[in-house]
Every structure is written in C-alpha cells, then in structure tokens.
Amino acid sequence: MASLRLLSTDFDGTLIGPSGEGCPEALAQILVEHHRQGGLWAVNTGRGLEHILEGLEDFSAPVIPDYLLVNERAIYRREGELWESHEEWNRTCRKRHDELNGLAGGFFGWVKEMADASDHTITIVYEDELPAGLITSDENMMEEVVLRVAEAARDVPGFAFQRNSIYMRFCHRDYHKGSSLRELCRMENLSPEEVFAVGDHFNDTSMLDGTHAGMTACPANAIEAVKETVRRAGGYLSEASWAHGVAEALRYYERRTSGRESTCA
Template identity: 25%
Template sequence: MTRLADISVFVTDLDSTLFLPDTTDPPWEFFYLLDSQLLEDCRWIVATGRSFEQVRKFSENWPQRPGTIISRERFIHFNRGDRFEADEEWNSRLRRRTQEVDSDWKELLPKLLRCLNKAELEPDNEHGHLIFASEAEAIEAEEFLKKMLKKGQQTLRNRVHLTLAPKEVGKGRCLKRLERTTSLESPEVICVGDSANDIDMLDGRYGYLSAAVANAEPIVREAVKSNDGILLENQAAYGVLELMKRWLQD
C-alpha cells in the first residue's frame, strides 16, 4: 500500500468535505498544514461539482490557491500564478458533449418524473439538476434513471442533486487526463470526498489512494473501504485535517 509520506498530489472535494460547515472556505489550519515542511512540495488539486467561476472567486480569499481546479466534475483549469489557464482541448470536448447530453436530459425528464410520481419537480436553473427532499429519494430516482440511459450517458449524483451526464464526466476521469498532460502519477495521489460524484476518484479504478470523511454517504465509505482507503473519524473539514495530521506523522 502507498505510504502517505510518498504522496505528492492531494485532491480534495469542497462541499461537505473541505469547506467548514455553512461556508465556502477551508479552515485556516488546512493552509497552515499545506505549507508545513513535509507537505510543501505537495500539489493541491480541487475536484468539485461547483463551477470554475465560483471556485476561482472563493479562492480569492484563500491564502493559497489550488494548483489545478476540476469543476463541474468535468472541466480542467491550471493555476499559472497570476491567472488560471483552461485545458482547452479537453474542456471544449466536454462542453460539446455536455450540450448533447443536456438536450437528451430535457427530453427524458418528463418521462422520469412521471415514473417517480413527481411531475411537479423542476430542475434547478443553473445546471438543470433535480433536487430531491432526501438522499434516499435521490438514490431511488438515480436507479430509475440508470434504466433509461443511452450509450455515452451516465447518471451524476451529489447528495440530493441528480442529473444526466456524458460518460466522459468524472473527477477521476479528469485526474486521469492530468496524468497524460502533466507529470501526475497515480501511485502518488490521494483523494478525499464525501458523495457519489466523488466515487470515480475514490474507488481505486484509476489507482489513487483514497479517504472518506465521517459524514460521507455510506456508498462512498464502502467504495473507500474496498480500495483499502482511509475512513476518517471526523466530519468534513475536520476529517481533512485529521488526514493531514496522520500524513505528517507517517
């Protein structure tokens, strides 16, 4: 098993993982630990369902910005010091595929909502996600949606949010892309997350070490466990700090 001390790339989800409750900021201790001698050569990558613009704006208030941002589980931007630069080849392909699948989603929605007896539910305006009252409802709806998938499509769920996405979407997929375009190597990567949209970077399919915060969904804790990963005892940001402190002691 990879030793934490050998890790050189640290990938964090944001909401319900790195962010302090009800904020869009990591705890200050996170940056302090990131700056410490043992971790200073480590690259920090943010992998989130949020948009690039949101993360860029949040990070203006942080003492350190991530080296790379993976946004909406699909787009890649590199930190070039004074600005972020898009991986335009990858992002334009993902934009095109997203447009295709978004129009499939609009067509499919009425049928899905009829199956779920939820004709009154409307997708949110920003990204067209359906937002359910509970995770259990969202998981049930995802099972229905899985039966309706066409080639090149997948379901994408984050807690109570559910949508349809192109097959190419995924935080793990994006990290794989970074392996090809940058010097990132799988045995040196650790990823931490909490929800279903984190699973493809946590379940070991791409060879990354993984950790789940204490508040992670049961299926996420299961995926990390089956990857011989680290099940943290603390919730969200406090779990991430726990991981970093273990790392410093390794």
C-alpha cells in the same frame, strides 16, 4: 511509498461543512507546507467555476489551488490571477456532451413530464435551454429519482449521472471526477501512488476507488457508500469531520510516507 505530490479534494461536505467554517489551522499548515515543497492542489468539485471561486474565498485557505476541476468534468489551471481552460480536454468534453444531448431528446421529454407531475418536489436545472440535471426536495425523493432516471435513460448510449445529496447532474459516462483526475495526472506526469483524493458523497466515488489516486480518504461525515469505497481501496477513514478529517487523513499519509522513506534510507 511515493511522496504526496497532488491533493485532489472535494469541496462541499469535505472541506466545508454545514456551518461554513473557514480553513482550520491544522489543514492550513499542511497546505502551506505542501505548497512550499512544490506539491499541487486541485479542488475537484461539482460546483461551476464562479461558484467554487466564491466558496474558496469564504474558505480562506492560505494557498490558492493550482487546478479547479469543476462541474465534475471541466479542468481549469491557475495562471497567475486567471483560470485558464484546459481546452484540449474541455473542448472534447463539450463535444461529447453535445452529442449525448442530441441523443437524449426523448429522455429530456420524460424528465420534464416527471418534474411537472412532481408537485414541485423535482426541479430541473437548465443549461443552454437543455436539462442539465435536477434538484429534489429531499434525499428520499432523490433515492426514488435515481431509480427512475436509470431506467428511463437505459437506451441513451453513454448516459450517466452524478449524484451529490439532492443534486443530480446528467453527464456522459466517461466524464466524472475520476476521469478528470486521470487527465490531470497525465498532464502533470503523476502516477496514482503520488496522488491523494478525499471526498464525502456519491459523486466522489470515481476518484476514491484507488484507480486514479493511491491515497484515498473520507471525512467522518461521508456517506456509507463513500466509506465503503475508501475501505475497499485500502484508504483512510478519518474520525474527524469535514476539513478537520482531511487534515487528519493527510497527517496519516504524511507519517506513512516519511516512515517508509526513512526505512528505505
């Protein structure tokens, strides 16, 4: 088994739980050791850049990530104190979404009508004056919205969405956590066997299906769809929740990696 060179970790519901607890000691030790050995860490999140930087400050990890993959599609690389846009990818990403938005006028009109008729149980999130996604009052409402949006957007070429709890982000189907991770691996010349990915919700499944990360995991609090994805990929389902579960999974893969290496030696 190849060594673990890149960690791709979701943030909300994976590194931090509802109590907002900071980085536990067990995970802190692993991150420090991984960093010391030259390993890379990418936080692969649905949050925007400013929002994840705030979250990371509260999380107080002992090392700073090397990459932030934000909004489930844009890539930023750490350059000292700064976060530099990976423009080759981000520019194309923006262009594809501009094209998608140009095709989605009718769908956006339908979304506004749906939200207006929802008695405040559906709220549209706007970016640059266009609907970028929506928030529902609870998960049951989101279940219903998922079906309605999938039906209404059927005729918009390339349209997809990312779902995370009560949040939905509209996107081009080629851009998600999995494709962002694939691009990061291309940049760093890494094969899937060298990559670990962990997440807890629907928007994580594209990086947990075994395609882009050979070592996959989910904390115990992950939703069933994620557990099933990780199970099918031959990954590790932690018994512990949130960051404690991430540490547990990383220890598991460390044991497997070192065990195989010592066997081969």
